[in-house]
Amino acid sequence: MAGNAEYEVLEVGYMKIKPIESEAINSGEVGYIVAGIKDIRDIKIGDTVTESSRPTARPHLGYKEIHPFVFAGLYPFSSSDYDGLKNALEKLRLSDSSLTYFPETSIALGFGFRCGFLGSLHLEIVKERLEREFNLNLLVTSPNVEYKLQTKGQLIVIDNPAKFPAAGDIEEIWEPYVEATIISPTEYLGAIFELCRKKRGKLTQMKYMNTKIVVLKYHLPLAEIIVGFYDALKSVSKGYASFDYEHIPPQEGELVKLEMMINGEVVDALSAIVHKDKAQNAAHFLTEKLRSIIPRHMFEIPIQAKVNNKIIARENIAAMRKDVLAKCYGGDITRKRKLLEKQKEGKKKMRQFGKVEIPPEAFIAMLQIED
Secondary structure, three states, X not given: OOOOOOOOOOEEEEEEOXXXXXXXXOOOOOOEEEXXXXXXXXXXXXXXXOOOOOOOOOOOOOOOOOOOOEEEEEEEOOHXXXXXXXXXXXXXXXXXXXXXXXXXXXXXXEEEEEEEEOOHHHHHHHHHHHHHHHOOOEEEOOOEEOEEEEEOOEEEEEOOHHHOOOHHHEEEEEEEEEEEEEEEEHHHHHHHHHHHHHOOOEEEXXXXXXXXXXXXXXXXXXXXXXXXXXXXXXXXXXXXXXXXXXXXXXXXXXXXXXXXXXXXXXXXXXXXXXXXXXXXXXXXXXXXHHHXXXXXXXXXXXXXXXXXXXXXXXXXXXXXXXXXXXXXXXXXXXXXXXXXXXXXXXHHHHXXXXXXXXXXXXXXXXXXXXX
16 A cells, blocks of 8 residues: 555465465455565555455555665676676565665766665665675775755755755755764763764763763764764773664765765766865875875876866876886987887876776775764
């Protein structure tokens, strides 16, 4: 009834270790239905099934559509595994109704899926299940959350940095927030205050349970806590602090799109939405990290970070150089210059048409921006 889909029932029965066909199953009984359903997405866990000729007055109470909070791209290492990933996601969604996915294409990574999760832990569980149960090698892009943007004339929702509109078209941006509850020994208060300050947190309540234990309530941006926050909290409190959060209404924020350009081309999978005050540090971190990860080629590779069409950080990967003067034993200097100029022209053409191979470690670097 929630999926608004109608099918012809081909077979019904009961599950008695194995499926046993029956004449009928009645209201309230546990059994199975075979209906030749072609699209698994029509079936939602918790939905009410009723007879179309004489339907029930209303669906059973308690069903609620689940909306994801964290989004990430899942891509197979090999393009030949795309169909296997698609089938695996369809089967996995039968037992996990909170997982959402739809196809997307990346210039750098090829064909994959944009998936929605309830949180970063849910993302890790889904990735592990896909790799272990379906023997897939997956690449996961940096997780991000859903933003609401007021552009000129319309309100849009963005769950992918690649779809972020130009800065001139944006009037307001709202980002999801959570109310976090942190319980910790008082001796670690200073370190927790500093951690939450770096994550743009706002302290709303501080309550002492006794002389040694304190309860803190913070309003934190969801984007700041989905990667690494729990580990960092455990680290600064030596494992004693506990953490829980609930979603609250979104708040307005000063956010920008950070784009990474490699050899003059924007790599959409390396784009990120960051706070305006953190853009410069994040850009320097990523350019330096990518310079150390991407292998050298026969031509120079510039790595640039830009915000609002302005380059704010740059690193260069030096070209591998062949010694074209090895066979020159003396002689006129003009001959050596001629060989070097010829090499220079060749590298210029290679840089124009050459393709840069980006290793998987480059996308893992996106998870370490906060460090």
